[in-house]
Amino acid sequence: MNVYEAIMQRRTIRKFKQEPIDRDILIKLIDCARVAAYGANMQPLKFAVIDDAAMLKDIYPLTKWAGALADGAPREGERPVAYIAVLCDKNIRPNGAAEVEVGAAVTTMMLEAEEMGLATCWLGAIQRDKIKQVLKLAPKLDVLYLLALGYPMQKSRMVEMTGGDVKYYESEDGTINVPKRSLDEVIVTL
Ligand SMILES: Cc1cc2nc3c(=O)[nH]c(=O)nc-3n(C[C@H](O)[C@H](O)[C@H](O)COP(=O)(O)O)c2cc1C
Structure with a gap:
């Protein structure tokens, strides 16, 4: 799979086989995020692997x-x-603002995960303070996002957007359909 194929094939998946992911694979994903592009090369992001049963159970809610x-x-x-x-x-980025950096880092991990046959879901609707407590993080570390991982147990595909409706939907066979704006719509001709 080349990078273009990974970009086009990657879709958010929210149902996963109950097959563990080797630690080495998870560390490889973090290694990819480590070398992503960072504004002013500050590299304020840190990463924690959550893969033990008790912690997974505490994080899901x-x-x-x-x-x-x-x-x-x-x-x-x-x-x-x-x-x-x-x-x-926050010792590196005192105001904790690293949204743009998260974008680059998470995307890098998602694409490498795609190459390795893994499915991902980037999670932003999360209870950050409670997750910080569950993970027993040092005060200087704030939780920004989670990347959920597993081997896919669901199909998802891109579909043409009609009438400007961005809502993804499920087909009868359980496939998720994700409307994407057309190339014509996103290119501004000068
Ligand atoms: C910043 C961000 C936060 C997201 N948060 C959630 C989330 O909390 N829960 C969820 O199910 N999906 C979440 N998603 C996944 C989006 O719903 C998904 O990327 C979008 O529907 C497009 O689908 P695609 O990734 O398959 O192209 C998030 C995506 C991004 C980029």
């Missing part, structure tokens, strides 16, 4: 899934088998 679907959250037996928590080190 602090997440929200698939706002556009009536019933899109993973049930027991479908939940992520790992998360990578994306943290901001």
